[in-house]
Amino acid sequence: MNAPHVAVIGAGVVGANIAHRLAARGARVTIFDAGSPGGGTSGSSISWLSTFPQIANATPAMVAYRRRTHERFRELEAELGGGWMHWTGTLTWANGQTAARLERDYLAMHDLGLPVRRLTADEAAAFEPGVRIPPESTVYLEDGGGWVDAPALITALLRRATDGGARVLTGTPVTSLTQSGRGWRLTTPSGEHEADVVVTAAGIWSSHVAALAGAPVPLDLRPGLIVYSSPLATALRSVLNGPELNIRPTASGGAAIHWRGEDTYTGHGYNAADPNAVFAAAAEVLPELAGGAPERASVGVRPVPPGGPVVGWHPSAPGLFIAVSHGGVGWGPRWGDIAAAAILDGEEDPRWGAFAPDRFFRSPLPAPTTTSQHALGHVPAQM
Numbered sequence: 001m002n003a004p005h006v007a008v009i010g011a012g013v014v015g016a017n018i019a020h021r022l023a024a025r026g027a028r029v030t031i032f033d034a035g036s037p038g039g040g041t042s043g044s045s046i047s048w049l050s051t052f053p054q055i056a057n058a059t060p061a062m063v064a065y066r067r068r069t070h071e072r073f074r075e076l077e078a079e080l081g082g083g084w085m086h087w088t089g090t091l092t093w094a095n096g097q098t099a100a101r102l103e104r105d106y107l108a109m110h111d112l113g114l115p116v117r118r119l120t121a122d123e124a125a126a127f128e129p130g131v132r133i134p135p136e137s138t139v140y141l142e143d144g145g146g147w148v149d150a151p152a153l154i155t156a157l158l159r160r161a162t163d164g165g166a167r168v169l170t171g172t173p174v175t176s177l178t179q180s181g182r183g184w185r186l187t188t189p190s191g192e193h194e195a196d197v198v199v200t201a202a203g204i205w206s207s208h209v210a211a212l213a214g215a216p217v218p219l220d221l222r223p224g225l226i227v228y229s230s231p232l233a234t235a236l237r238s239v240l241n242g243p244e245l246n247i248r249p250t251a252s253g254g255a256a257i258h259w260r261g262e263d264t265y266t267g268h269g270y271n272a273a274d275p276n277a278v279f280a281a282a283a284e285v286l287p288e289l290a291g292g293a294p295e296r297a298s299v300g301v302r303p304v305p306p307g308g309p310v311v312g313w314h315p316s317a318p319g320l321f322i323a324v325s326h327g328g329v330g331w332g333p334r335w336g337d338i339a340a341a342a343i344l345d346g347e348e349d350p351r352w353g354a355f356a357p358d359r360f361f362r363s364p365l366p367a368p369t370t371t372s373q374h375a376l377g378h379v380p381a382q383m
């Protein structure tokens with residue numbers, strides 16, 4: 001059978017990973033983006049790759065999954081060439097009430113054999129000479145992970161996909177999706193296109209794009225502020241993970257400062273965010289910033305589906321594959337694997353069931369005596 005023609009809507013980090021994986025496996029791929037690749041949330045993300053303390057208390061399956069995620073980045077680097085992945089590790093600290101919790105998480109990570117070690121104040125100061133960590137803090141270094149230059153990763157993925165025959169149509173919004181024979185017709189301002197399968201990888205616009213096909217996708221949107229400094233005299237070696245700020249190096253030698261105040265756990269409202277105030281708070285950690293001003297600031301909007309990632313066939317629209325999640329930089333390579341296995345092999349691993357869009361539409365009532373293929377969630381046959 002001919003290779004399927006797959007239309008991927010969205011050239012952010014999720015769509016670029018999926019397009020690359022499909023093209024590498026021989027699918028005919030066309031990528032549509034309303035703007036330019038990386039111009040959505042992927043271009044204003046902190047793009048941090050880390051496991052501590054996030055997986056300290058996770059199930060063994062999740063621990064294995066996250067380990068596999070890091071391995072997948074190593075493999076992707078070998079495939080695409082480097083330059084976009086920065087294996088810097090992360091320096092994490094806590095003080096006050098959160099210190100005891102972080103220490104418990106550290107011990108749990110240690111028992112799991114994950115690469116985190118406690119540093120003395122002197123060791124931390126020698127490791128990051130330009131950073132001032134409050135003296136009463138406990139400090140940990142996670143050796144794995146680091147940060148991803150997401151726009152550079154997208155460029156590398158799309159270059160490889162186009163080398164494999166994919167087409168990238170920028171400035172080309174998809175404005176309608178209609179079923180046509182066994183596939184789809186996509187309308188754009190510059191013309192119509194046919195595809196066997198449509199992948200929506202439209203980030204925060206996923207609900208709108210899937211709605212074009214009559215397929216509901218619930219999504220919360222959460223803005224996040226990042227403030228950028230100009231290049232530092234004492235460059236950062238690692239990602240810094242303090243109680244209120246994440247700070248990572250930038251490609252130009254500056255710092256990207258992510259104020260976590262808008263996260264629900266600190267209880268601040270987003271409107272409290274002020275780039276100058278965030279910059280001043282960062283100067284407590286990076287004294288070199290004192291008296292300076294942000295070079296620029298960005299507000300990215302996180303796509304946050306209720307209950308976690310949504311990756312899989314949509315039950316209301318045969319041949320429509322949805323891929324949207326927060327953490328899309330870290331998860332992206334896995335979404336590429338899952339999409340390629342589902343679309344090209346007809347494979348549905350039960351472990352992915354938790355991500356399936358049909359979770360929103362399962363009835364809590366007893367199953368009806370008659371039902372339609374539509375209600376069951378039709379999965380296209382192997383192509």
Ligand SMILES: Cc1cc2nc3c(=O)[nH]c(=O)nc-3n(C[C@H](O)[C@H](O)[C@H](O)COP(=O)(O)OP(=O)(O)OC[C@H]3O[C@@H](n4cnc5c(N)ncnc54)[C@H](O)[C@@H]3O)c2cc1C
Nearest residue numbers: 010012014034040041042045048174203224300327328330
């Ligand atoms: C402040 C902040 C910090 C974050 N930190 C991290 C982190 O540390 N680690 C991590 O993994 N993730 C992090 N994230 C989340 C991560 O950035 C996102 O999950 C990821 O970038 C989403 O990528 P995407 O490809 O789904 O969406 P996007 O990058 O938004 O791409 C979607 C694309 O779809 C296109 N599009 C939309 N509608 C249409 C249409 N009708 N037709 C054609 N194209 C269309 C858009 O133009 C856009 O380019 C963070 C996000 C923010 C905001």
